[in-house]
């Protein structure tokens with residue numbers, strides 16, 4: 001049974017880039033007669049905005065999306081993440097690290113704390129011994145579980161079979177696959193969609209001030225997103241968001257690779 005998901009972070013309203021990701025995961029799921037689940041990735045509490053979760057859900061509804069089952073909130077999942085971290089620790093696959101972001105630089109972590117903390121007086125993060133993927137962080141020194149761990153634990157707990165998301169997350173996939181293998185979870189199928197950019201070529205995001213998508217613009221923006229995804233153009237009589245989505249599911253075109 002196909003189980004797909006859309007996993008927004010409630011750090012602000014949905015923008016055109018999030019609409020593209022939601023739409024492709026929705027169409028892929030529905031065209032496979034699968035379930036489409038929404039998961040609220042409110043893990044990084046300091047970055048979350050109060051009320052953004054409700055705003056996202058109302059916007060999805062206004063754009064005609066219907067999801068299956070309850071919305072899972074990552075902020076309620078701490079004990080599951082802790083169990084996974086304990087498993088990694090018990091098998092010596094994770095080690096504490098006191099290096100600051102500044103010290104680790106931009107690239108893969110050089111493994112400074114692998115054989116002992118460099119500065120035991122500082123709060124520690126936990127990293128996994130993932131070698132070829134860089135020893136990435138699964139628990140942050142500010143007390144929050146890291147995205148990579150939470151996503152893997154939740155995708156497994158929710159029985160996700162297909163992950164459809166933006167290509168900006170492409171380099172997370174091998175890391176998540178590594179965690180899935182270590183934790184004995186099934187590995188879903190992945191599909192990454194082209195990232196929407198603004199006139200300056202920057203990825204649409206809160207940081208680049210991407211405008212919020214508005215319900216009154218739903219038909220126009222859905223048509224635009226379908227065009228962006230290379231999907232067939234809905235006929236002119238599809239004037240409402242639900243009709244456009246219905247058309248898009250029925251005419252979904254899955255390009256073959258190679």
Ligand code: GLU
Pocket residue numbers: 007008009041151164165166169
């Ligand atoms: N919450 C992530 C984001 O909004 C997406 C996570 C995922 O699809 O794996 O960028």
